[in-house]
Amino acid sequence: MRYEKPQTVAEAARLLTGEKGLSRILAGGTDVLVQLKAGLVEPDLVVDIKALPGVRSIVAEAGGFRIGAAVSNAQLGEDKAVRALWPGVVEAANLIGSTQVQGRATMVGNLCNASPAADAVPALVAAGAVARVAGPGAARDVPVEKIPTGPGKTKLKRGEFITSIFLPARPPRSADAYLRFIPRTEMDIAVASAAVSLTLDEDGRIAAARVALGAVAPTVLLVEAAAKAILGSRLEDPALEALAAACSAAASPIDDKRGTVEFRKDVVGVLAKRAARIAYTRAGGQS
Amino acid sequence: MALDSHGKREFKQIGTRVARPDGIDKVTGRALYGADMSAPGMLVGRILRSPHAHARILRIDTSEAEAIPGVKAVVTGADFSIPDDAALADISVNVMARTKALYDGHAVAAVAATSAQAAKAALKAIKVEYEVLPHVTDVDAAMAPDAPVVQKGRSLESVPAGMGANVTHHCEFGHGDLEAGFARADKIVERSFKTAATHQGYIEPHACLATMNGDGRADLWCCTQGQYMVRTVCAGVLGIEASQLRVTASEIGGGFGGKTTVFIEPVALMLAKKSGKPVKIVMTRDEVFKATGPTVSTSIDVKIGMTKAGRITAGAATLRYSGGAFPNTTVDMGAQAAFAAYDLDAVRTVGWNILTNRPKESAYRAPGAPQAIYAVESVVDELCLALNLDPLDVRILNAARKGTKSSYGPTFDDIGLLATLEAAKAHPHYNTPLKPGQSRGVSCGFWFNFGGNTCVSLNINTDGTVGVTEGNPDIGGSRASISLMAAEELGVPYDKVRTIIADTASLGYNDVTDGSRVTFAVGLATIKAARDAIKKMCGRVAKIWGIDEDAVEWRDGAAHPAGPNAGKFPPMTLEEIAAISFETGGPIAGHYEVNADGAGVSFGVHLCDLEVDKETGQTTILRYTVFQDAGKAVHPDYVEGQMQGGAVQGIGWALNEEYIYGADGRLLNAGFLDYRIPVASDLPKIDTQILEIPNPGHPYGVRGVGETGIVPPLAAVSNAVSRAIDVRMHELPMSPPRVLKAIKAARG
Structure with a gap:
């Protein structure tokens, strides 16, 4: 196994494109190193991207924020401006692992590991976040929900990697929230999860919404029917019930050691309702 | 060895919370664990x-x-x-x-x-x-006559003909006329339970x-x-x-039996x-x-009859345990412990062990007892609800006490169950009203405790300090407790005593650290070894004073003339005697070897308040209190730690811990991510109340405290969850999917 720490994006792309065997990208390493230790992958090449320009910084851009691929979730959690604009994204990223893991783990790593149960991803999808993909050709921007294609699989081509995630600007009276279900209180993986991002009009009615669900399908789901269920409402009970029903209907989970199909379909609706209420309150809504 | 006749003796050091001798090494990383040793x-x-x-x-x-x-x-x-x-x-x-x-x-x-x-x-x-x-991992499936055979020809003679080949052991305990007992009952409840195999989870x-x-x-x-x-x-x-x-x-x-x-x-x-x-x-x-060994997985049927006034008229249980692919007799302990808390005229338990394609069972804290007592205490709780009786009153009414013929045969001597139940009844926890959505569960627990083969050497060093050499790894604070007992008996300060754990070539045989035996049995041997050293020191002093050995007595760390007839001599302290030992006959050491009995059974009562999220099935423990008889708490910090640790392991067992097998018989959750022991943020502080009903079998009244604490939580939590959701739970763990399913099934 070779370990490389390129200083430029072009050099990283060249290394990754040139590798005939298996390659892995190392940022925080909280997934890759665990997989290496467990013998799940035996890469020929590991490319550490932490030395690439800009990957360790959070920069204000167009009213939003560009978050580098090697920004740790702990660093993200300490950024007051990001927290104020996208509280749901930050709370999702900060749920991953322990305090020690938070010091290493990154949102881009969480996205590229492509677990349907990734905590940061539903919140990023609900936020309409966009990933910047670098590679042998010109960089391109791809909506986050288009990156994972199934458990452990992404749309990224050979030699491609993500250098940053962009969280867009928001209108006033906007907020987001993320909730997951775990049997414990921490140090666990979502059995089901829901992220809700919404914008209120001046009357406190929901003018725009995005609802994303985790751990209930091979990839994180963006559920338009769930968003529609609460549009125009002040989250009155019928709207919340319609939201939950839309989420349960959209979910197509599996039975596994962490939960049953029935449990996940029920609980994902409950989480969506609760997350919607939190986001609504954060956006200034009076329920 | 009996409780000292001066049983009411005023202890000077026993019962104090002295600093643990292994603390600094452990927090600074200097302590050497299994993986820390290397060789060229x-x-x-x-x-x-x-x-x-x-x-x-x-x-x-x-x-x-x-x-x-x-x-x-x-x-x-x-x-x-x-x-x-x-x-x-x-x-x-x-x-x-x-x-x-x-x-x-x-x-x-x-x-x-x-x-x-x-x-x-x-x-x-x-x-x-x-x-x-073909494989089989479920205990009930493995008992069927046509089940895949794990190992042939392993059935003991106790197993009647006609049982499946995986059934290796059969046992029965009890006394009295069951039929007559059930005939006297106003209400009979009969239920079946299952508990998952759990791992000791040592770090x-x-x-x-x-x-x-x-x-x-x-x-x-x-x-x-x-x-x-x-x-x-x-x-x-x-x-x-x-x-x-x-x-x-x-x-x-950590070991916990494993x-x-x-x-x-x-x-x-x-x-x-x-x-x-x-x-x-x-x-x-x-x-x-x-x-490595998890505990047994079980399937248990319990039938109990009760009068309207709450008196149990008869109790019966059938226990099917599997300790994996090798024969074991852990079910004996479950079958004996199941009804131990109750004074019953009619009781019968039947146990079976069955082979499955699972790892070989290892002991886990009170092996076999938590599962059996969970099933019994669940049925007792259901009867209390059905008859509208207070669960602690019912347990007090039926409690085993001194003179009770136990459900497994022996007649109890002094035991602490009643005192423990009464302490729970009087405690602020039990008398705090529940808020809407909250519920409270109660359970008794029991463990036999054990003594066993023990050998201790105690050396009086020439500078007046003391070295105790014992042969049991310290898994719960035994070095501190043993040093305390040596210090108390010799009358020297605790910090003058150092206790070390010998290798097998340096000391006579000692049984493993199990059965909550060490503070009891090694403590007993240490006290006797100290008395042996004292006898020798008194002999040296008698020589110096020119009087009879019997005329010298030991008091407050020094030899004194036994009375006015012995003559007038200034006392000689241990330090003084040690300093001149080379001139009075050589080094001074005490020894004691014993196969100790009289360990003294242990009872506990747990109270658990919790709430259940009825939309997700998730349980949150809000308040938890452990009441347990320690006989005499030598080092209360460690006793409380044992009570808390047992409770936490039992809560994990009740709520989330389980061996999960796929259809292919492979273990699906071989890691701490999906084998969920509780993390610190999952639980409130576990409150404790130590009771001290002296064990007649130990000079200071000590009883083992290591195991009883894991016994009650299974039923305490299950009874509280069942009350919270108004559905009786019959299977552990009560993981959120299982609880939500029960809630939905009850709604119809």
Whole structure:
């Protein structure tokens, strides 16, 4: 196994494109190193991207924020401006692992590991976040929900990697929230999860919404029917019930050691309702 | 050895919360655990494990592995002979499979190499040809006559003809006329329960370092609850004499019963023998879950009759336990413990052990009792609800007490159950009203406790300090407690005493650290060894004073003339006697050896307040209090720690912990991510109340406290959850999917 720490994006792309065997990208390493230790992958090449320009910084851009691929979730959690604009994204990223893991783990790593149960991803999808993909050709921007294609699989081509995630600007009276279900209180993986991002009009009615669900399908789901269920409402009970029903209907989970199909379909609706209420309150809504 | 006649003695040091002797080393990382020992030229040992739940081993080809550079030894079952003793033979086959792999993770070969990489490559290069066989992992399925047969011909004579081949053991306990008892009942409840296998979850994985010289002398450093047991078993499995194998116990990062047997030690010794080099084996967490012993999985039926006033008229239980692929008799303890808390005219328990394709059971804190008592206490709670009776009043009404003929035969002496129940009834916890959505669960618990073979040496150093040498690894604070007892008896300050744990060559045999025996039995032997040293010191002083030995008495750390007739002499302190010992006959030491009985049974009562999220099935523990009889709490911090630790392990068992098997019989959750022990943020502070009803069998009244604490939580939590959701729960763990399903089923 070779370990490389390129200083430029072009050099990283060249290394990754040139590798005939298996390659892995190392940022925080909280997934890759665990997989290496467990013998799940035996890469020929590991490319550490932490030395690439800009990957360790959070920069204000167009009213939003560009978050580098090697920004740790702990660093993200300490950024007051990001927290104020996208509280749901930050709370999702900060749920991953322990305090020690938070010091290493990154949102881009969480996205590229492509677990349907990734905590940061539903919140990023609900936020309409966009990933910047670098590679042998010109960089391109791809909506986050288009990156994972199934458990452990992404749309990224050979030699491609993500250098940053962009969280867009928001209108006033906007907020987001993320909730997951775990049997414990921490140090666990979502059995089901829901992220809700919404914008209120001046009357406190929901003018725009995005609802994303985790751990209930091979990839994180963006559920338009769930968003529609609460549009125009002040989250009155019928709207919340319609939201939950839309989420349960959209979910197509599996039975596994962490939960049953029935449990996940029920609980994902409950989480969506609760997350919607939190986001609504954060956006200034009076329920 | 009886409670001192001056049983009401005023202790000067017993009962104080002195600093623990191992604290600084542990918090600074200096303490040496199983994996911390190294030797020059040491090899890395690794074990290849079966990926199948049940398979015949047709052929193992190790030639490619042996050819890898750096690989110094490869062993398989063919390297080991099978000991005559059945228990030893089972351990031998468990540590290295012979003709069949009996569970997912069963060891089939091992390698020793100069690097971890070479060892890993060697494991991959070993070719094992399997014939996969049908498997069974569920206890009830395994009992069926047509179930896949795990091992043939293992049934004991106790098993009646006509039972399935996997049924290996049968037992019955009880007394009285059940039929007449049930006829007197106003209400009878009969229910069936299941509990999942759970792992002890110790944080330190098994680890050892083995060396064997050309002359056949071997040394073993390992993490264990009993170095003498390791010596006996390894010597037996390897066919060497006990004197040729010296075993040293490392510091231990948790055991809870799971380190009262061996898994890797004979393999490391065999690799060391074959390679001629020291070999270290450290298990991964995955190996710990797959190949070391969890507790039994169970299926239990309970039937109890009660009068309207709450008196139990009869109790019956049938217990089916499986301790995996090897025979065991843990169900005996469940069948004996099930109704131990109650004074009953009619009681009968029947136990069965059944083989399954699961890892060989190891002891886990009060082995067999939590499951049986969970089932009984659940039915008692259901009767209390049905008859509208207070659950503590009912338990007080039926409580076993001094003179009660216990459900398992013996008549109880002084026991603390009633006092414990009354303390719970009077406690602010029980008298705090519940808020809407909250519920409260109650359960009793019981454990036998144990004494056993014990040997202690106590040396009076010439500077007046004291060294105690004992032979039981310290898994719960025993060094502090033993030092305290030596200090109390000798009348010297605690910090003048240092207690160390000897290797097997340095002290006589000691049973493993189990059965909550150490503070009781080693404490007893320490007190007696101190008295032996005192007798010797008094003899030296008698010589100096020129009076009879009987005319010298020991008081407050010094020899005094026994009375006015003995003459007038200024007292001589231990320090003074020690300082001139070379002139009065040489070094002074006390010894004591005993096979201790009189351990004194232990009872506890737990109260649990919780709430259940009815939309997700998630349980949150809000308040928890443990009441337990310690006889005499030698070091209250450690006693409380035992009570809290037992409660937390029991809560984990009740809510989330379980061995989950796939349809292929493979373990799906061999790691702490999906085998969910509670984390600190899951629980409130566990409150404790120590009761002290002296044990008549110990000079200071000490009872073991290590195990009883894990017994009540299963039912305390289940009873509270059942009350919270208004549905009786019958299966552990009460994981959120299971609870939500029960809530939905009740809604219809």
